[in-house]
Amino acid sequence: MSTSSNPTPSPDTAREGYDRDRQVRVAVLGVGMMGQDHARRLATLTVGAELVAVSDVDVARTDAVAAEFGVRAIHDPKAAIADPEVDALVIATPGFTHEELVLLALEAGKPVLCEKPLTTSPETSRRIVEKEAELGRPLVQVGFMRRFDTGYQQLRSLIESGEYGAPLFLHCAHRNATTPPNFSSEQLMLDSVVHEVDSVRFLTGEEIVAVRVIAPRSTTAAPEGLLDPQFVIMETESGVLVDVEIFVNTTFGYEVRTELVAEKGQARIGLHEGIVTQSAAGWGGSITKDFKERFGAAYDLEFQRWIDAVRAGTNVDGPGVWDGYAAAAVCAAGVESLKTGQRVEVDLGARP
Template sequence: MTTHGTLGVAVIGVGTMGADHVRRINDVISGARVAAVADIDGDRAKALAETIEGCAAYADPAAAMASPEVDAVLIASPGPAHEEALLTAFEHDLPVLCEKPLTPDAASALRVLEAEQRLGRRRVQLGFMRRFDAEYLRLKKVLDEGRLGRPLLLHCRHRNASVPPYFTDAMLINDSVVHEVDCTRWLLGQEITAVTVLRPAPSSDSPEHLGDPQLVIFETDGGALVDVEIFATCGFGYQVQTEAVCERGTARIGEGHGMLTCAAGRWGGEITRDYVERFEDAYDREVQGWVDATRRGEVIGPSVWDGYAAAAVCEAGVTAQTTGRRTTVELAERPAFYT
């Protein structure tokens, strides 16, 4: 792909996240166009494709990836479908931006990791969008510079106003805390070695089947401790906050102190409604970065190894959640391919 060509992208899965990426590629970023959309709901894919000039609709992701108009793939289908889509993309030697999770479990993620290594070069950027968020990038820079000394603790809060009725305890780890898993590994440059999950009395507003909130604790191979409050039904909005406690100071992001208003004897600001609103700019940066790197023939951002490591930590987290015991993370040796 030359730096002057327009990247033809196939978007696989056009539910909420996929449709938002279609909008992003079509209306926001530069250097790419939506050449194809694919969804198990063929009518949904067709309806979306009809709104985009030159876009073809498919019910089969493999058929979309085989199109000569497609230069790269953005996978936004449900996690259980990712392995097959990734392996198909590898068969066509297509660059991929894959929404998290890489796959739903460590064993399938390891298969994808081995398949990418057989290609002999990285093909996948994984969609952990917080790495592209301005606040997280600033925190990463502060920690890497070392002005505050060695990080000792991370305090993380992850709150949603509500979740769908099908949301389960395991999804608190696999769908929500997985972001803190990746941020911990990225911010600290350390692997997570053990997970403990503590459960307070559930909120009276939490669905009966959901033990919400929970406190998740990570231990790392660098000696840091990380606590994550996951509160999926807080009711008042969407909040993601992180504080790094270091040897010579602290750094905190996510306070949401943008515009403050003063009126009628009160002062205050706003809390975002959901992740799409809070991380809109990060998603824009992520997809633009992927397009730019792909046109240069490069791969940036989180790798398949990062996806595998996150899956392994989440498996330990779900075990800790169900047993109530501290659970060690079983992680394969990191290949030199990903260093």
């Protein structure tokens, strides 16, 4: 089963029907950490996009970011969605607000790039899948940016080529230096492993059918009560076994790696980012600080491809609402498994 209507973004098809004169006027909703980064990207880098407005419930923050980029401050995000001078929206508000804002954008018929997660539960994500299906055309892209990272694209192509035979295992590690205050044990799945969930679906082209989460002893660096690290085991529909070490208080850096074990070969991505040195002082490399550094180029490409798709009238060139829904369903199963210690099956139901 294909896991996406458009799993392998293609620059050539995205450029078909391109309207060179059309600038897409974009408003960014939520200008915290990610929203400010995306506003800068749209204002300075993305060809064919014009950042026209920012909107955040934090009025002072909206005004400050609007002034920084010389764009309109719209204090009510719903007014920004309805604004006739806004063609498309980036949603970078917290996950619990996404359902309402995405549904409003769908009602307004405006293309959206919604940061992950699409929503915080499978039920609410499913509502968006159904709403978009009713409209009969894709409008919502979900911010799973790893699909635009060169390493992930190369690994997917390798699996797809069949050169190494069928994939058997994917061994993944996802490590962060520290967590924000009040980060909960469930958030390891919902905020971090959600990226592995989408990556596995992207790499294998298969749905994930079962999840089990095991919590070993916690690191002393984790805040009191936080189960960190955790070990997540996922099964795909053809029986590929995936393990994810999720460890979010390593104290020193950011690392995301994946190893494929297939019938006739193995491949690894994410082991050494940036420069690797060798001298009398020894052999070594640099440590990536955070995800913005590790995936900076992927975010840039994600935004360019999205704007290209909006200009071409196809609106989505990457993960869509079904991908967001599937990720939400797998993560909900993971949270249940963390609580019960049991293997939990995932049933996505029929795709509209």
